[in-house]
Amino acid sequence: MDLQDLYTATFRRALLLLGNRHEAEDAAQEAVTRLLGQGSGTVKNPGAWLRQVVSRLAYDALRRGKRTVDLPPEDAQLTDPRQEGPPDPAQVMVEHEQARLVRSALDRLSPRDRLTLLLRAEGLSYKEIAQAAGCRPESVGTILVRAERRLKEQYELVANSPARG
Amino acid sequence: MSWWLTHPPEGDLRAVLDDELGSARLQRHLASCPTCRARLTVLAETAQETQLLLSAVQGAVAKSPVPTIPWEEILPVKTTMPRLRPVAVGAAVLALFTATLLVDPMRAAASNWLSIFRTQKIAYVETSPKAIANAIEGLEQKLSPELVRKLAQVSGPEELPKMETTTPAAAAELMGPLLQPAIIPGGLPAEPTRWGARRPATYTLRPDVDAINNWLYDQGIMASLDPKLKGQTFQVVTPTMVARQWRGADGRSLMIVQATSLQVSGTGGVNLSELAGLMGQLAGAPASVIDQIRQIPDLANTLPLPVGPEMGEKVAIGQAQGVYYPKEQGGALVWQQGGFTYYVGGNLTRAELLAVAAR
Numbered sequence: 001m002d003l004q005d006l007y008t009a010t011f012r013r014a015l016l017l018l019g020n021r022h023e024a025e026d027a028a029q030e031a032v033t034r035l036l037g038q039g040s041g042t043v044k045n046p047g048a049w050l051r052q053v054v055s056r057l058a059y060d061a062l063r064r065g066k067r068t069v070d071l072p073p074e075d076a077q078l079t080d081p082r083q084e085g086p087p088d089p090a091q092v093m094v095e096h097e098q099a100r101l102v103r104s105a106l107d108r109l110s111p112r113d114r115l116t117l118l119l120r121a122e123g124l125s126y127k128e129i130a131q132a133a134g135c136r137p138e139s140v141g142t143i144l145v146r147a148e149r150r151l152k153e154q155y156e157l158v159a160n161s162p163a164r165g
Numbered sequence: 166m167s168w169w170l171t172h173p174p175e176g177d178l179r180a181v182l183d184d185e186l187g188s189a190r191l192q193r194h195l196a197s198c199p200t201c202r203a204r205l206t207v208l209a210e211t212a213q214e215t216q217l218l219l220s221a222v223q224g225a226v227a228k229s230p231v232p233t234i235p236w237e238e239i240l241p242v243k244t245t246m247p248r249l250r251p252v253a254v255g256a257a258v259l260a261l262f263t264a265t266l267l268v269d270p271m272r273a274a275a276s277n278w279l280s281i282f283r284t285q286k287i288a289y290v291e292t293s294p295k296a297i298a299n300a301i302e303g304l305e306q307k308l309s310p311e312l313v314r315k316l317a318q319v320s321g322p323e324e325l326p327k328m329e330t331t332t333p334a335a336a337a338e339l340m341g342p343l344l345q346p347a348i349i350p351g352g353l354p355a356e357p358t359r360w361g362a363r364r365p366a367t368y369t370l371r372p373d374v375d376a377i378n379n380w381l382y383d384q385g386i387m388a389s390l391d392p393k394l395k396g397q398t399f400q401v402v403t404p405t406m407v408a409r410q411w412r413g414a415d416g417r418s419l420m421i422v423q424a425t426s427l428q429v430s431g432t433g434g435v436n437l438s439e440l441a442g443l444m445g446q447l448a449g450a451p452a453s454v455i456d457q458i459r460q461i462p463d464l465a466n467t468l469p470l471p472v473g474p475e476m477g478e479k480v481a482i483g484q485a486q487g488v489y490y491p492k493e494q495g496g497a498l499v500w501q502q503g504g505f506t507y508y509v510g511g512n513l514t515r516a517e518l519l520a521v522a523a524r
Contacts, residue, residue, distance in 0.1 A: 008231045016226045025232060032234075043382065052385035060452060099225035102218045121219040126185045131385065141185065142176030145208060148215045155218055 007032055010050045017058035017118055019103050027057040055119065055132040062111035105154035113147035120144060172198065178205050182212055289472045289479060289488070291457060316377045321368030321401075328408060331362040339364065340407045344423055344505075347523040350513055352417045357409035365425075368401045404506075411511075419521065422508040470499060482507075483524025489515060498522050 010031050014024035031054040035046055043049045106114050112133050119129045126140040135143065173191055178201065181191065195201055337343065339362050349355055374395045404424045411419040470488045472479055477488035480498065487500030490510075497510030498518050509522045 004233065007234055011231050012226055012229070015229060016223065019222075021229075029234070049382070049385065056385060063451065095221070095224065098221040102221045105218070106222070117215065117219060118222075120183070121216060121223060126180065126183070137185075139176070141178070141180035141183075142174065145175045145179045145211075148211045151215055151218065152211065 003032070006035075006046055006050055009047060010054045013051055013122075014054050014058050016122070017055065017115060018061060019106065023061055024058075027054055027061060030057055052128075052132065055115070059111060059115050059132060059134075062114065065111075101159050102155060104158045105151055108154045108158075109147060109150055112143065113150060116140065116143045117147045117151060172201055172204075175204070175208065179208050179212070181205065182209055289470060289486075291453070291473045312380075316373055316380060318371040318373070319368055322366045326364050326366045326403065328361045328363045328406065331360050331407075333357075333360055336360050336362050336407045336409075339405055340423060340425075343407060343409075344421060344507055346419075346421065346509075346521045348520050349411065350417070350419065350517040350521065352413040352415055353411040353419055354413065356411075358412045359410040361406075361408040361410070363404075363406040365405045366403045368403070369398060370401060371396070371398045417512055419511040419513060420508070421521075424506045424508075426504065426506070480519065482519075482522050485524075487522075489518070491515070 007028060011024055011028040014027040014031075015021065018024050018027065031050050034053060035043060035050055106117070109117070112135070115133050116129055119132060120140075124132075126137045129140050130137040133140075133143070173194060177191060181195070182205070195205065331339075404426060406422060406424040408420060408422045470477065472488055477490045477499075480487050480489045482498065482500045482502075485500045485502045487498055490497045490499065492510070492512075495510065495512035496515055496518060497508060499506070499508050500522075501507070502524075507522070509518055511518070513521075
């Protein structure tokens with residue numbers, strides 16, 4: 001795996017957690033820089049190491065709270081650039097709008113709720129989530145239950161508000 | 166897995182959905198309890214709805230363009246960046262150090278008071294109860310006595326000494342002159358109703374530098390111990406403590422704790438500022454707290470104490486700087502003077518505690 005591949009995976013993890021391209025670029029670059037600073041051969045599994053480090057960096061950024069929300073967060077280009085033929089404009093709009101609403105709802109959650117939900121959605125174990133969120137693995141279930149309820153509430157608020165988020 | 170009497174808490178049920186928990190007891194309960202099976206169904210529905218919502222964001226991220234970084238231009242610069250290389254003395258010392266830096270002083274005074282080296286003064290560190298609670302939780306999760314023994318060769322008593330009931334004469338022999346309360350607030354007996362003491366214990370540590378570095382790596386902590394620490398031995402003497410308690414008939418109480426400093430020897434060349442940074446990262450302390458601790462000029466002789474809104478308030482105790490920590494009922498004062506750390510607390514008013522501590 002070359003450096004750009006590692007960076008791509010790291011950037012995507014950061015973007016998912018932060019929802020802001022500039023912040024995601026900063027976090028991903030910081031993580032890769034730290035990896036390079038470790039000296040060759042020190043880190044056994046750079047991919048796993050980077051994902052853990054960038055999750056932590058993203059969580060720190062969320063907790064610092066100086067968040068600039070840039071919506072649409074994931075860039076306007078939402079259809080898969082690899083797909084064949086021109087994208088269906090109606091489909092693009094629907095996907096885009098849904099992602100924007102969910103992102104608005106996530107932005108209203110606490111950093112820990114948000115991190116826990118997204119890392120779980122990415123398939124991380126409770127132990128890995130606990131490590132990133134700085135809590136006990138036994139607490140992850142409780143945090144998830146509450147975070148899921150809050151996300152649902154916030155999504156309904158955002159989706160039903162006249163200004164739509 | 167939590168302990169429960171009638172029905173398991175939601176968090177445990179949620180974990181069952183993710184195959185994270187499945188104790189025999191929980192499974193038996195689910196098999197026989199229609200209520201909890203219904204609760205589980207509701208949780209499963211919410212989890213599914215959540216996954217559906219989040220998949221919209223995941224899909225958008227997966228399709229989002231990724232910047233291309235000109236690595237060739239960056240690499241030479243990045244590789245020359247200084248590497249954070251804290252010098253440390255083994256996981257056991259690390260644990261003790263962090264306990265001093267980040268543990269709630271009231272909790273520490275009551276059970277496990279620890280300070281580093283020979284502290285003579287205090288420094289204020291602005292923080293919040295939440296940050297401290299997070300740090301304690303982070304440490305409890307990460308550092309256990311078993312782990313410490315895996316990462317360092319430790320010889321000394323199996324368990325840290327405990328506070329034991331003692332007599333005034335034995336306490337005086339252990340500690341020397343004790344802090345005399347300036348007054349005894351009304352409603353309390355003139356003499357302490359209970360005396361406690363904790364004897365010092367001596368530990369010898371030989372850190373397994375490679376094991377510690379591997380462990381730090383596994384924790385995702387971007388730091389490592391200096392290889393020149395390999396084969397070095399350190400001696401740690403835990404603090405001596407004397408506690409006196411006055412208890413009145415109406416439930417009012419006063420506790421005065423006096424403790425010596427933790428002594429660490431054989432630590433020549435330890436960079437405490439870097440060590441503090443490493444410990445802060447380990448505990449998951451906020452960057453602002455780590456920075457403040459690292460900037461304390463004379464860290465080896467300074468006990469950092471947390472202050473801030475809802476936390477502690479800076480106060481003067483005679484010539485010494487101290488902190489007043491309000492509690493649900495009453496509060497506590499902590500300060501350092503003449504090589505001792507003092508704790509004066511109880512369910513008394515702030516003014517009463519300050520009057521007791523007045524020099």
